[in-house]
Amino acid sequence: MATTYRHARPALTVDAVVFGFDEGDIKLLLIQRGMKPFAGRWALPGGFVRADESLDAAARRELREETGFSRVYLEQLYTFGEPGRDPRERVVTVAYYALVKLGDHRVRAATDARNAAWFCLRDLPRLAFDHRAIVDVALRRLKGKVRYEPVGFELLRAKFTLTQLQHLYEAVLEVTLDKRNFRKKILGMGLLVETDEIERDVAHRAARLYRFDGPRYRQLQKKGFNFEI
Amino acid sequence: MATTYRHARPALTVDAVVFGFDEGDIKLLLIQRGMKPFAGRWALPGGFVRADESLDAAARRELREETGFSRVYLEQLYTFGEPGRDPRERVVTVAYYALVKLGDHRVRAATDARNAAWFCLRDLPRLAFDHRAIVDVALRRLKGKVRYEPVGFELLRAKFTLTQLQHLYEAVLEVTLDKRNFRKKILGMGLLVETDEIERDVAHRAARLYRFDGPRYRQLQKKGFNFEI
DNA sequence: TCAAAAGTGTTAACCATACACCCATGC
DNA sequence: GCATGGGTGTATGGTTAACACTTTTGA
Numbered sequence: 404m405a406t407t408y409r410h411a412r413p414a415l416t417v418d419a420v421v422f423g424f425d426e427g428d429i430k431l432l433l434i435q436r437g438m439k440p441f442a443g444r445w446a447l448p449g450g451f452v453r454a455d456e457s458l459d460a461a462a463r464r465e466l467r468e469e470t471g472f473s474r475v476y477l478e479q480l481y482t483f484g485e486p487g488r489d490p491r492e493r494v495v496t497v498a499y500y501a502l503v504k505l506g507d508h509r510v511r512a513a514t515d516a517r518n519a520a521w522f523c524l525r526d527l528p529r530l531a532f533d534h535r536a537i538v539d540v541a542l543r544r545l546k547g548k549v550r551y552e553p554v555g556f557e558l559l560r561a562k563f564t565l566t567q568l569q570h571l572y573e574a575v576l577e578v579t580l581d582k583r584n585f586r587k588k589i590l591g592m593g594l595l596v597e598t599d600e601i602e603r604d605v606a607h608r609a610a611r612l613y614r615f616d617g618p619r620y621r622q623l624q625k626k627g628f629n630f631e632i
Numbered sequence: 633m634a635t636t637y638r639h640a641r642p643a644l645t646v647d648a649v650v651f652g653f654d655e656g657d658i659k660l661l662l663i664q665r666g667m668k669p670f671a672g673r674w675a676l677p678g679g680f681v682r683a684d685e686s687l688d689a690a691a692r693r694e695l696r697e698e699t700g701f702s703r704v705y706l707e708q709l710y711t712f713g714e715p716g717r718d719p720r721e722r723v724v725t726v727a728y729y730a731l732v733k734l735g736d737h738r739v740r741a742a743t744d745a746r747n748a749a750w751f752c753l754r755d756l757p758r759l760a761f762d763h764r765a766i767v768d769v770a771l772r773r774l775k776g777k778v779r780y781e782p783v784g785f786e787l788l789r790a791k792f793t794l795t796q797l798q799h800l801y802e803a804v805l806e807v808t809l810d811k812r813n814f815r816k817k818i819l820g821m822g823l824l825v826e827t828d829e830i831e832r833d834v835a836h837r838a839a840r841l842y843r844f845d846g847p848r849y850r851q852l853q854k855k856g857f858n859f860e861i
Numbered sequence: 862t863c864a865a866a867a868g869t870g871t872t873a874a875c876c877a878t879a880c881a882c883c884c885a886t887g888c
Numbered sequence: 889g890c891a892t893g894g895g896t897g898t899a900t901g902g903t904t905a906a907c908a909c910t911t912t913t914g915a
Contacts, residue, residue: 411683412641415724454640454722458713482711482726484644484687493683495644497711497724566866583869584905607865608912795894812896813878836892837885 413484413493417462418449418534420480420498420541421470423505423521424558427570430505430521431538433530434469437518440490441531447538448519449496462499470519476502476557481540488533500541506560549575553594553630556615562598564610565589572632592630594620642713642722646691647678647763649709649727649770650699652734652750653787656799659734659750660767662759663698666747669719670760676767677748678725691728699748705731705786710769717762729770735789778804782823782859785844791827793839794818801861821859823849 421432433445448469452461458479467473477499484495505521522528530538549555555571556563569585572578589595595613602609620630650661662674677698681690687708696702706728713724734750751757759767778784784800785792798814801807818824824842831838849859 410680413644413681413683415642415644451639452642452713452724454642455715457715458711458724479710481708482687484681484726486684486686495681495687495726497713564867581905581907582867583907586868587870588904605866606914608867608914610867793894810879811894812880815895816897817877834893835887837887837894839894 411493413495414489415452416449416494416496417452417458417465418447418496418498418537419462419466419477420447420500420538421466421472421475421503422500422541422545422558423503424571424574425505425521427574428523428525429558429574430523431527432470432503432519432521433528435518435520436531444531445520445522445528446531447498447534452497458497459499462497466501472501472503475504476554480537480544483533483537485533496537498537498541500544502545502554502557504558504560546575546577550632551630553615553620562600562612562614564602564612565595566610568613576632588632594623594630640722642724643718644681645678645723645725646681646687646694647676647725647727647766648691648695648706649676649729649767650695650701650704650732651729651770651774651787652732653800653803654734654750656803657752657754658803659752660756661699661732661748661750662757664747664749665760673760674749674751674757675760676727676763681726687726688728691726695730701730701732704733705783709766709773712762712766714762725766727766727770729773731774731783731786733787733789775804775806779861780859782844782849791829791841791843793831793841794824795839797842805861817861823852823859 423430423432432448434448436442436444436446448465450465452458456464459477462477463473466475480498480500482495482497486493488494527538549572555568555575558571559567565586568589569580569582573580594616596616598612598614600612602612652659652661661677663677665671665673665675677694679694681687685693688706691706692702695704709727709729711724711726715722717723756767778801784797784804787800788796794815797818798809798811802809823845825845827841827843829841831841
């Protein structure tokens with residue numbers, strides 16, 4: 404950082420890879436573009452960073468404006484800046500990924516109303532710009548993160564069954580897990596608390612609901628505990 | 633990404649946290665600033681991204697220009713964009729971290745000639761801008777990375793002793809490791825090949841030199857092997 | 862009463878840890 | 889011959905992995 408700035412400035416945007424979990428699958432929230440370039444193509448929600456806002460703030464704002472989601476888990480992912488990634492002019496984008504709780508049907512309705520839709524990872528449409536590459540980086544990050552930090556809970560409602568949690572890990576990590584061993588391990592950490600509620604409206608024996616004990620996790624973390632699935 | 637760009641554009645820079653390993657310690661390469669702001673303060677090597685170069689290319693170019701290092705391990709770290717992080721105007725910086733092999737004394741001499749110097753992490757000077765925060769993020773990343781990917785070797789010469797490797801891990805992870813268990817584990821991975829050379833000019837029994845087998849690692853990786861210390 | 866998923870323990874294999882002495886070399 | 893670090897094996901405890909049946913509930 405040697406001189407004052409005399410070079411042409413690239414435009415700066417933020418984009419967000421929004422993950423949800425529903426019916427045993429990881430889903431991705433995409434926006435259909437109205438304008439050129441890539442009119443009609445699906446793309447990541449995102450937009451330009453304003454002069455006086457931080458990158459995190461820009462990502463949250465765009466997410467709220469384009470998808471209606473606020474109060475989600477949001478983390479910076481990677482910055483993409485290949486010249487030519489936008490055909491109009493040079494645009495550098497700071498990519499984020501978000502984990503949202505799809506349990507609440509109202510938010511799903513709110514986003515359904517717009518030009519936004521949830522897609523299974525297995526059949527994503529062609530995406531605008533280099534957004535497919537961004538999604539791939541986000542997936543790799545999610546896979547790595549979920550094993551060593553308790554972020555998986557950000558994809559479930561506050562109260563969940565152990566089977567839901569197991570299916571979440573199976574979907575993200577693309578493995579199958581043994582039910583007994585999974586329960587032993589996750590309960591052994593002492594991070595889940597049994598609620599006095601059980602599932603409702605299921606056509607079989609209702610499962611107990613648990614919740615994640617965030618304060619306890621932070622406390623254990625200070626003592627050197629490391630979450631690991 | 634909805635409209636063409638009408639907003640004020642932040643300036644865009646790259647900065648690099650350059651790690652080395654010498655005499656059992658992790659070192660950091662810093663540049664002393666000549667101009668305001670923060671004239672005289674030590675700072676990360678870095679500079680403005682040019683109109684037609686990728687972010688990676690910009691980081692490599694700045695590293696080469698300011699420190700003389702090329703062909704180093706370089707990875708994007710995080711993008712820092714708080715308004716106000718540069719007192720002059722809004723500057724967003726894409727931070728990288730680099731791992732360099734300090735074994736070669738010629739490169740050390742080359743950088744010594746300039747306003748660059750190596751510092752122990754324990755006694756870093758006050759840094760310009762938010763560079764101290766960037767260093768902290770880089771350290772956390774390095775600690776995490778070194779355990780799950782064989783990047784530690786990027787800090788050692790091509791041929792190294794097992795004790796050097798152990799000391800490297802001890803320095804990065806801030807732990808002490810058991811010599812026998814460390815050797816068992818690292819040799820058990822089958823990623824090190826014994827060379828027919830031994831240390832020279834040491835005042836005690838000379839240790840065998842090993843080298844990291846990169847092709848073998850990539851091959852094992854495809855079969856699902858995961859490096860782990 | 863049937864279908865569907867919940868819930869539960871034991872064993873065997875493997876892996877991580879703790880630990881101490883002799884060896885080779887240069888001075 | 890002494891100081892310095894190089895090099896080596898075993899025993900124990902803990903962790904992971906494999907595995908199947910009974911229970912509850914609603915339809």
